[in-house]
Amino acid sequence: MSKVRVLVGTxxxxxxxxxxxxxxxxxxxxxxxxxxxxxxxxxxxxxxxRLYASQTSGxxxxxxxxxxxxxxxxxxxxxxxxxxxDPGMHLFYDGSQRPWEFKRIWRLEPSPTxxxxxxxxxxxxxxxxxxxxxxxxxxxxxLRDVKGHLWQPGAGGMCLHTIxxxxxxxxxIFVAISAAGAFxxxxxxxxxxxxxxxxxxxxxLPDPSAEVGHCVHNITMHPSRPNVLFMQKHWxxxxxxxxxxxxxxxxxxxxxxxxxxxxxxxxxPETIYVVPIKSDSEHYPPEGKLRxxxxxxxxxxxxxxxxGLPQNDCYVNILRSAMAVDTLDQCGVYFGTTGxxxxxxxxxxxxxxxxxxxxxxxxSVEVQTLP
Amino acid sequence: MIRVQLPYHLQTLARVGRExxxxxxxxxxxxxxxxxxxxxxxxxxGTVRDQVSGRRRDFIRFFxxxxxxxxxxxxxxxxxxxxxxxEPFRIVGAxxxx
Numbered sequence: 001m002s003k004v005r006v007l008v009g010t011x012x013x014x015x016x017x018x019x020x021x022x023x024x025x026x027x028x029x030x031x032x033x034x035x036x037x038x039x040x041x042x043x044x045x046x047x048x049x050r051l052y053a054s055q056t057s058g059x060x061x062x063x064x065x066x067x068x069x070x071x072x073x074x075x076x077x078x079x080x081x082x083x084x085x086d087p088g089m090h091l092f093y094d095g096s097q098r099p100w101e102f103k104r105i106w107r108l109e110p111s112p113t114x115x116x117x118x119x120x121x122x123x124x125x126x127x128x129x130x131x132x133x134x135x136x137x138x139x140x141x142x143l144r145d146v147k148g149h150l151w152q153p154g155a156g157g158m159c160l161h162t163i164x165x166x167x168x169x170x171x172x173i174f175v176a177i178s179a180a181g182a183f184x185x186x187x188x189x190x191x192x193x194x195x196x197x198x199x200x201x202x203x204x205l206p207d208p209s210a211e212v213g214h215c216v217h218n219i220t221m222h223p224s225r226p227n228v229l230f231m232q233k234h235w236x237x238x239x240x241x242x243x244x245x246x247x248x249x250x251x252x253x254x255x256x257x258x259x260x261x262x263x264x265x266x267x268x269p270e271t272i273y274v275v276p277i278k279s280d281s282e283h284y285p286p287e288g289k290l291r292x293x294x295x296x297x298x299x300x301x302x303x304x305x306x307x308g309l310p311q312n313d314c315y316v317n318i319l320r321s322a323m324a325v326d327t328l329d330q331c332g333v334y335f336g337t338t339g340x341x342x343x344x345x346x347x348x349x350x351x352x353x354x355x356x357x358x359x360x361x362x363x364s365v366e367v368q369t370l371p
Numbered sequence: 372m373i374r375v376q377l378p379y380h381l382q383t384l385a386r387v388g389r390e391x392x393x394x395x396x397x398x399x400x401x402x403x404x405x406x407x408x409x410x411x412x413x414x415x416x417g418t419v420r421d422q423v424s425g426r427r428r429d430f431i432r433f434f435x436x437x438x439x440x441x442x443x444x445x446x447x448x449x450x451x452x453x454x455x456x457x458e459p460f461r462i463v464g465a466x467x468x469x
Contacts, residue, residue, distance in 0.1 A: 035379075059431065059467075060418040061417045063417075079422070
């Protein structure tokens with residue numbers, strides 16, 4: 001019978017939730033790396049027992065942990081993230097120039113084809129790659145050539161938080177950076193193009209043709225259709241049907257188009273999920289009602305999913321990396337909150353239940369579907 | 372042997388107790404103790420000082436013999452009581468909330 005493993009990174013450690021394919025009864029292991037921020041954990045699809053974790057701390061810096069037995073045991077691997085050459089300066093909040101300075105890893109993305117290759121998204125924004133299972137890391141500095149001096153931090157820092165690897169084309173990579181925008185490489189990360197045409201950020205970025213400077217919160221794709229991208233921007237939900245070359249808004253009837261994560265159904269490439277948040281000043285759900293919104297039409301027409309979710313006095317946030325899906329026949333959807341709950345739906349979002357209720361604030365959720 | 376005391380999170384990372392003992396050459400300095408620590412426990416590289424710049428992390432402090440040595444140069448020799456092993460060299464995570 002199939003098994004599901006949910007990898008939860010929190011503000012005070014990592015937790016691994018496991019269940020059989022019914023997804024009714026869950027075991028929780030952890031905390032792993034207790035007391036540390038775990039920004040992200042991710043498993044290799046080539047070798048699902050190989051997991052990576054970004055363990056980080058304002059005191060002690062960045063550690064990368066690797067497990068080769070599905071998270072039962074862990075060991076630190078390489079943690080030297082050195083920018084190539086002189087990275088120069090970038091914009092700061094106040095418009096001044098600041099030097100590039102490594103702070104932490106937000107995202108770990110194992111290659112879908114090469115078991116020892118893994119990518120890491122850094123703050124200050126950069127993309128690193130390891131081809132030896134995380135022992136050594138090399139920056140792909142061409143990304144910064146795309147007007148890096150004009151990138152600036154979002155409220156959470158100047159972070160490269162999203163990495164999408166095209167499963168059909170190993171040379172194609174998408175990344176997203178707050179607050180710089182989305183970028184695409186067609187040559188394995190050597191050179192990059194900004195893909196922000198159609199993003200409108202009038203409140204923060206008056207120039208509608210600005211190539212960089214957009215606060216992209218998350219992008220996603222269905223692996224069978226890598227030319228179609230969905231984006232949750234600071235404000236606005238958008239889609240692209242041409243690999244990001246142009247975008248159009250699909251916020252439609254959402255109660256708020258501010259939010260952080262966006263996910264796509266495992267078997268229905270036009271079914272997408274967002275969690276509307278009231279505003280960038282109030283990082284909680286509108287009306288205190290925790291609602292996932294689902295569109296079965298690739299955007300514009302959205303329905304609230306509320307069964308099993310708190311519908312009053314709920315003031316948690318759902319961060320950008322904290323929603324994921326499994327690939328069982330009846331697609332499972334999962335998300336974690338800053339209140340320490342992890343909610344799961346085993347029926348594509350129709351109904352939900354808390355599979356963990358009292359964890360530290362959840363920073364990230366990833367799901368592995370195991371044989 | 373130099374006795375080095377570690378903050379809790381570095382103890383768990385290195386899988387050691389509160390104190391480790393490190394062999395250091397005849398005239399140990401702050402820097403040579405850190406080098407010996409990182410050589411004996413490679414997983415601690417980057418946790419006390421930045422791997423690229425070599426700079427002490429902002430929330431790390433060094434104490435010995437009741438005094439703060441954090442702002443001293445890495446070349447600074449350690450006090451005789453630390454060299455003799457009567458006092459530990461303490462690496463401390465600054466107290467802060469969160």
